[in-house]
Amino acid sequence: KAxxxxxxxxxxxxxxxxxxxxxxPISGHRSVSWYQQTPGQGLQFLFEYFxxxxxxxxxxxxxxxxxxxxxxxxxxxxxxxxxxxxALYLCASSLAPGNAQGHTxxxxxxxxxxGSGTRLTVV
Amino acid sequence: xxxxxxxxxxxxxxxxxxxTMNCSYKTSINNLQWYRQNSGRGLVHLILIRSNEREKHxxxxxxxxxxxxxxxSLLITASRAADTASYFCATAAMNxxxxxxxxxTGTRLLVSP
Numbered sequence: 001k002a003x004x005x006x007x008x009x010x011x012x013x014x015x016x017x018x019x020x021x022x023x024x025p026i027s028g029h030r031s032v033s034w035y036q037q038t039p040g041q042g043l044q045f046l047f048e049y050f051x052x053x054x055x056x057x058x059x060x061x062x063x064x065x066x067x068x069x070x071x072x073x074x075x076x077x078x079x080x081x082x083x084x085x086x087a088l089y090l091c092a093s094s095l096a097p098g099n100a101q102g103h104t105x106x107x108x109x110x111x112x113x114x115g116s117g118t119r120l121t122v123v
Numbered sequence: 124x125x126x127x128x129x130x131x132x133x134x135x136x137x138x139x140x141x142x143t144m145n146c147s148y149k150t151s152i153n154n155l156q157w158y159r160q161n162s163g164r165g166l167v168h169l170i171l172i173r174s175n176e177r178e179k180h181x182x183x184x185x186x187x188x189x190x191x192x193x194x195x196s197l198l199i200t201a202s203r204a205a206d207t208a209s210y211f212c213a214t215a216a217m218n219x220x221x222x223x224x225x226x227x228t229g230t231r232l233l234v235s236p
Binding site: 003006033037042044045048056058086088090092111112113114115116117119121 | 155158163164165166167168170171189211213223224225226228229
């Protein structure tokens with residue numbers, strides 16, 4: 001089956017611009033998470049969506065936002081880009097069965113499948 | 124901030140040798156996962172060990188978990204040049220239903236032919 005697809009693969013933007021990244025999870029996966037990877041900070045959690053709802057958010061400014069569509073595809077947006085936003089942005093999908101409250105049933109979770117990432121360079 | 128610290132930061136070995144990487148974390152966890160990353164590409168899930176498990180095997184991989192010491196180790200036996208990559212541990216926190224992995228700093232493994 002197809003893996004997690006992230007588009008675009010590479011992107012160069014100018015400071016002050018905004019950018020939208022896309023992620024298509026594995027078919028049937030309802031949870032999509034986003035991570036930022038930089039040499040200085042490593043892998044940092046941005047946010048996670050499940051059934052079109054943001055369930056968890058990392059410690060990032062409000063310039064970072066996202067959404068999930070009914071087909072589980074997700075987008076993340078960064079507004080007013082700064083040089084420090086240059087990073088590899090990774091999307092991960094998971095089967096993540098949840099209970100009625102949307103909480104993950106960890107006992108039946110078997111890890112994440114990551115996309116190849118979007119390399120964003122802000123100049 | 125990252126929760127996990129990995130040791131060593133870098134490891135260089137010859138093909139056929141074993142590689143051991145260690146991961147320490149700070150809070151109680153539900154499970155711990157290991158991932159591999161090749162040259163800044165996406166992460167590949169290797170293995171997941173739950174907090175009530177002590178050891179797990181998958182092919183040439185052996186993972187141990189010591190929750191009393193809040194540590195885990197990944198052993199790659201009979202390494203190959205293709206194992207050259209960065210390896211990350213990631214923890215899923217206890218007492219939360221929400222999906223969030225906290226990654227370690229990673230170990231860069233170089234396997235020479």
